[in-house]
Structure formats: C-alpha cells, structure tokens
Amino acid sequence: MLRGLSVGELEATDLQIATGEIVCLSGPSGCGKSRLLRAIADLEPHCGSVLLGKQAQADLPAHQWRKAVMMVPAESHWWFETVGEHFHHDQQDALRALGISPQAFEWPVARLSSGEKQRLAVLRALQYKPHALLLDEPTANLDEDSTMQVEQWLCNQIRERLLPVLWVAHREDQIQRVADRHFHIEDRRLQPRELKP
Amino acid sequence: MNVIDLSWWHLGIAAGLVLALAACTWLAQLKIGRSLLVAAARTAIQLALIGLVLETLFAAGSLHWVALMGIVMLLLAGREVVARQRYRLRGGWSFGIGTLSMFISAFSITVLTLVVIIGPEPWYTPQYAIPLLGMLLGNTMTGVALGLERLTEGARRARGEIEGRLMLGEHWKQASAQLRRDAMRAGLMPTINAMAAAGIVSLPGMMTGQILAGSPPALAVKYQILIMFTITAGTGFGTFAAVALCTRRLFDSRERLRLDRIVTTSRPRG
Known part of the structure; x- marks a missing residue:
C-alpha cells in the first residue's frame, strides 16, 4: 500500500496492509503519526507513492481518492446545525451499538460531548463506504466502557467490510486487543513491535 | 455655469x-x-x-497618456489591496490577483460606460475617463481588499472544517463554498449599504461637487445614479473574480488546502 512514502520528519516508509487487517501505529507525540495519515489521504504534500490495490494515488482525482481512502481525524468538525444533516440516512442500529441516544440525530451539534462527536465521526466516515480507513486515535476521549464498545463495533465493521486499516493508538492494551500488526515510530522510522500472543 | x-x-x-x-x-x-x-x-x-x-x-488628451495614467492608478490600487491584508498570499500572488481582478472589472466597466453610455468624443476624453476610472478603481479596491481579507482569514479559521470536508471526499469547490460565499458578501456589503443610504443619510461627494461647480441638481443626480450603479457592478464583479482566483490558489492540484501559501504580515493598514 505505501511505497517509499516520506513526509516531513518521517523517512521513506514501505508498508503493505491486507484487506481486513488492522495495523496499529504508535509513537511519541509530534513524531509524525498524524502527518503520515494525512499524507496517505493526500492532504499534505509528500514524496513516494500510495497504492490502493492497483490504483495509484496520483492517478485518481484527489477527492475521489479521499472518498476511497478515508481519514477520520482525532478532532472531528461539524458544519451543519443539527447532527442528522451530516448523515445520509437513519442509522438507529449503529447508534445503539455505539452507545449513543437514538434521538441524537435531532440534536444541535453543540449538544454533543467530545466522546459522542468522536464516535459519530467514525460513523459519518463509514457511510461513504470507503475502501480503506485511516483512524487517528478514535477512542481518545472515551471512558473505559465506551472504548471497549467502540472497539468491538469498529473491529466488526472492519472485518465485515474487509477494510485495510491504519489505526493510530496510544494505549498498549488497546493495541494488544485490536492490532494484527504493530509499528512504533522511533528515530524517524517505523519499527515493527511484537504483539503478545 | x-x-x-x-x-x-x-x-x-x-x-x-x-x-x-x-x-x-x-x-x-x-x-x-x-x-x-x-x-x-x-x-x-x-x-x-x-x-x-x-x-x-x-x-x-491623447489615448497613450490616458492609458498610462490608468495603468499607474491600477498598480497603485493593487499595492493598496496588498497593504490592507493581514494574511496575504506568498510570492506576489495577492498583488497579481487583486490587480488582475480590478483590471477585469473596473477597466471594462469604465470603457463600457464611456463608449456606450456617456459617449464623449473621443471616448477616452480624460475629463470623463480619469474621474470615472478613479471612482471605480477606488471602490473596487475596497471590495477586493475586504473580500480577499475575509477569504484568507476565513481559510485559516475554518481549516478544520474545510479539511474535514475534504477527508469525506468532497470536491475543493464544495468544501470551500461557504468560505467563498462569506468573502463575496463581505466585499459587496459596503456598496450595498452606500446605495441604500445614498441621499438620505449622506449626499454623495461627487454629486455635491458637481452641484457646487454649478451643475443643475437633476443632472448631478443622474450622474450620481450612473456612478453608483457602475461602482456596484465593478465592485461586485471585481470581488467575484478576486475571490474565485484566490480560492483557486489556496488549493493545489491535489485539492489540498495550502495554508503554507499564506504569510502573516505584522501591521496591515486600512
């Protein structure tokens, strides 16, 4: 998927992610995790190439690429008045699975807590049916219980939709639970880390 | 008189x-x-x-000198647009975009007004051409400066929202639609307000001058209405062009929002 990709401080990186595979990425803050995701989503100028299957990033109009390789940022933004306007159709089941009130679509955006925003941002991204997912700390603002709930739901969605996923995570226990492979950014490069069986 | x-x-x-x-x-x-x-x-x-x-x-009274004067006025107006920006595009783009859009709108509307409406003989008679161009440029300059300022400032402030929209696969035009609308509105508001208040709150300067100089008020009023309409059109089209060009420059060929193309100036004027 990535071939010789380099952005900012980070040195050329090669990485391949299979369909339905979750690769976790960790590292100290400021080491370029988010920038790497942004480069893969083509939001930041970068060197090297990114491929989705046989499709090269540079050969696709940028907005089509981003619809296929969808990034969910750590801090989500909302531009309409109510929550529901950001969604194409009703998603009661998903709301329940994420532990959010079924009435949430009627709410004004200002009423959402940061944790609710974060969960809804993932849901909003998935409705575009992306072919790959880039998650930037999707559970950073959640308490223990919701984190488990969201992890479970996300992993199910990922396996079901066969999405290759690059997941930036902080907490070691989460990485152990969700990751198929784990890389840690050290000395401006991706170092593979063992997962405990 | x-x-x-x-x-x-x-x-x-x-x-x-x-x-x-x-x-x-x-x-x-x-x-x-x-x-x-x-x-x-x-x-x-x-x-x-x-x-x-x-x-x-x-x-x-020759065309060459009138044209030269017009170009000097245009370049000075372009410089003024840049001087009023707190956040301007790197590498002279603000000057280029401002000057080009003022050229497109103010110049063509001046020529149109001279040839079709007022019709002096010859059409570039400086007594008509220079004041008309001056008033159009002055007002278009304000509109363009306000529009560009709102655009660059808005892009910095709404970066998260615009990039959030881009991440969901929106086209750059779609992602920046709200921003462009705000910027165009900001550029157009002063002229709309000026038209709405004309004659009630303030007597426009040009009309007052013409009356002082001995023109019958009815004729001065007609000229003033003509000027106000051409100013509005000039400002509007100029702002449209400037905002469109500047937004295009804020995004690159891969539809990324390029805030690194904006530099901050410490002390804007105006």
Whole structure:
C-alpha cells in the first residue's frame, strides 16, 4: 500500500496492509503519526507513492481518492446545525451499538460531548463506504466502557467490510486487543513491535 | 455655469481650522496632533500634484497618456489591496490577483460606460475617463481588499472544517463554498449599504461637487445614479473574480488546502 512514502520528519516508509487487517501505529507525540495519515489521504504534500490495490494515488482525482481512502481525524468538525444533516440516512442500529441516544440525530451539534462527536465521526466516515480507513486515535476521549464498545463495533465493521486499516493508538492494551500488526515510530522510522500472543 | 474661483488664500482659512483642531488635540493630550497634521499636509501635497498631472493630461488628451495614467492608478490600487491584508498570499500572488481582478472589472466597466453610455468624443476624453476610472478603481479596491481579507482569514479559521470536508471526499469547490460565499458578501456589503443610504443619510461627494461647480441638481443626480450603479457592478464583479482566483490558489492540484501559501504580515493598514 505505501511505497517509499516520506513526509516531513518521517523517512521513506514501505508498508503493505491486507484487506481486513488492522495495523496499529504508535509513537511519541509530534513524531509524525498524524502527518503520515494525512499524507496517505493526500492532504499534505509528500514524496513516494500510495497504492490502493492497483490504483495509484496520483492517478485518481484527489477527492475521489479521499472518498476511497478515508481519514477520520482525532478532532472531528461539524458544519451543519443539527447532527442528522451530516448523515445520509437513519442509522438507529449503529447508534445503539455505539452507545449513543437514538434521538441524537435531532440534536444541535453543540449538544454533543467530545466522546459522542468522536464516535459519530467514525460513523459519518463509514457511510461513504470507503475502501480503506485511516483512524487517528478514535477512542481518545472515551471512558473505559465506551472504548471497549467502540472497539468491538469498529473491529466488526472492519472485518465485515474487509477494510485495510491504519489505526493510530496510544494505549498498549488497546493495541494488544485490536492490532494484527504493530509499528512504533522511533528515530524517524517505523519499527515493527511484537504483539503478545 | 459660473464657478466661484478659490484662491490659495481662501484655502488658508480652511487650513487654519485644521491647525486649531490640532492645537485642541494637543491640549487634550490625544497624541494624534502629529498624524493629523501630517495627513493634512499629505492631502494638500498629493492633491496639488494630481491637479498638475490632470492639467497636463487634459491638455495633452491623447489615448497613450490616458492609458498610462490608468495603468499607474491600477498598480497603485493593487499595492493598496496588498497593504490592507493581514494574511496575504506568498510570492506576489495577492498583488497579481487583486490587480488582475480590478483590471477585469473596473477597466471594462469604465470603457463600457464611456463608449456606450456617456459617449464623449473621443471616448477616452480624460475629463470623463480619469474621474470615472478613479471612482471605480477606488471602490473596487475596497471590495477586493475586504473580500480577499475575509477569504484568507476565513481559510485559516475554518481549516478544520474545510479539511474535514475534504477527508469525506468532497470536491475543493464544495468544501470551500461557504468560505467563498462569506468573502463575496463581505466585499459587496459596503456598496450595498452606500446605495441604500445614498441621499438620505449622506449626499454623495461627487454629486455635491458637481452641484457646487454649478451643475443643475437633476443632472448631478443622474450622474450620481450612473456612478453608483457602475461602482456596484465593478465592485461586485471585481470581488467575484478576486475571490474565485484566490480560492483557486489556496488549493493545489491535489485539492489540498495550502495554508503554507499564506504569510502573516505584522501591521496591515486600512
């Protein structure tokens, strides 16, 4: 998927992610995790190439690429008045699975807590049916219980939709639970880390 | 049409009023006496110089000189647009975009007004061409400057929202639609307000001048309406062009929002 990709401080990186595979990425803050995701989503100028299957990033109009390789940022933004306007159709089941009130679509955006925003941002991204997912700390603002709930739901969605996923995570226990492979950014490069069986 | 001549001695009385005001600001410790006097001196010197230039221009009356004057005015207006920006595009793009959009709108509307509506013989008669172009450029400049300022400032502020939209696969035009709308509105508001208040709150300067110079008020009013409409059109189209061009420049060929193309200037004017 990535071939010789380099952005900012980070040195050329090669990485391949299979369909339905979750690769976790960790590292100290400021080491370029988010920038790497942004480069893969083509939001930041970068060197090297990114491929989705046989499709090269540079050969696709940028907005089509981003619809296929969808990034969910750590801090989500909302531009309409109510929550529901950001969604194409009703998603009661998903709301329940994420532990959010079924009435949430009627709410004004200002009423959402940061944790609710974060969960809804993932849901909003998935409705575009992306072919790959880039998650930037999707559970950073959640308490223990919701984190488990969201992890479970996300992993199910990922396996079901066969999405290759690059997941930036902080907490070691989460990485152990969700990751198929784990890389840690050290000395401006991706170092593979063992997962405990 | 009899115009009462003004001698320099008469202007001295008016200048005395400004001096008196400066003395009062000094007594009241407002600390603006100096800038007041400098500004007053600038008015006198700049207007006297432009008077000389116009006298020469009117005497010569050839297309070359009128065109040269127009271009100088355009470049000065372009510089002024840049000087008013707090966040400007790197590498002269703000100047280029501002000047080009003022050229497109103010110049073509001036020529249209001269040829089709007023119709002096020849069409570039400086007595008509220069004041008309001056008023159009001055107002278009304000609109373009306001529009560009709102655009670059808005792009910095709404970065998260715009990039959030881009991440969901929206086209750059879609992702920046709200931003462009706000910027165009900001550029157009002053002229709309000026039209709405004309004659009620304020007597427009040009009309007042024409009446003072002995024109019948009915004719002065017609000229004023003509000017207001052409100014509105000029400002509107100029702002449209500037906002469209500048938004295009804020995104690159891969539809990324490129805030690194904006530089911050410490002290804007205006």
